Amino acid sequence: MSGMIPCGRPPGSGIIPPVPWARTILHLDMDAFFASVEQRDNPSLKGKPLLIGHDGPRGVVSTASYEARPFGCHSAQPMAIAKRLCPQAIVLSVRGERYHEGSQQMFSILEEFSPVIEPLSIDEAFLDLTGTERALGAPEVVAERLRARIKSDLRPLAAPPEPLLLR
Numbered sequence: 001m002s003g004m005i006p007c008g009r010p011p012g013s014g015i016i017p018p019v020p021w022a023r024t025i026l027h028l029d030m031d032a033f034f035a036s037v038e039q040r041d042n043p044s045l046k047g048k049p050l051l052i053g054h055d056g057p058r059g060v061v062s063t064a065s066y067e068a069r070p071f072g073c074h075s076a077q078p079m080a081i082a083k084r085l086c087p088q089a090i091v092l093s094v095r096g097e098r099y100h101e102g103s104q105q106m107f108s109i110l111e112e113f114s115p116v117i118e119p120l121s122i123d124e125a126f127l128d129l130t131g132t133e134r135a136l137g138a139p140e141v142v143a144e145r146l147r148a149r150i151k152s153d154l155r156p157l158a159a160p161p162e163p164l165l166l167r
C-alpha cells in the first residue's frame with residue numbers, strides 16, 4: 001500500500017468528510033454586464049431585448065441582454081445577423097466609460113470579501129477566500145452572499161443617463 005495517501009474516508013461509505021481546503025479561490029464572471037448597466041441606467045430598457053455594439057454593416061454585438069438571447073443573439077455575432085434574428089431589439093452603442101464605472105463599483109464590493117483579488121477583465125475576477133471561512137462562512141455561502149450583494153447593492157450610477165441611440 002506504499003504510495004497511497006490515506007484520505008480518512010471509510011471504505012464504501014460514500015461520505016466525504018469535511019476536509020479544510022488548501023486554497024479557496026472564487027471565480028466571478030458577470031453575465032450580460034454591459035446590458036445590465038444600460039438597464040440600470042434607464043429602467044425603461046428593463047425586460048427588453050438589447051444589443052450593445054456598433055450598429056453598422058461591420059458592427060459586432062458586444063453584449064446581448066438576457067431578453068435577446070432566446071432569439072439566438074449573442075456576443076461576438078455580426079450585428080446584422082443579430083438584428084435579423086431579433087428585429088425588435090434596441091441597439092445601443094458601447095459606453096465604455098460607463099461600464100468601467102460600474103466595474104469599479106463591483107470591484108469595491110469584492111474588496112469587502114477578500115483583500116486578494118485578481119481582475120481578469122472588466123466584469124470578471126478571481127477572489128482568494130483562503131482562510132476566510134471562520135470570519136465569512138463556507139465558500140458556498142460567501143459566493144451566494146456575494147451574488148446577492150452585487151444584485152441588490154450595486155448602487156445606481158451617479159451620472160444621469162446619456163441620450164440613447166435607438167434604432
Ligand SMILES: [Mg+2]
Nearest residue numbers: 029030031123
Ligand atoms: Mg462576463
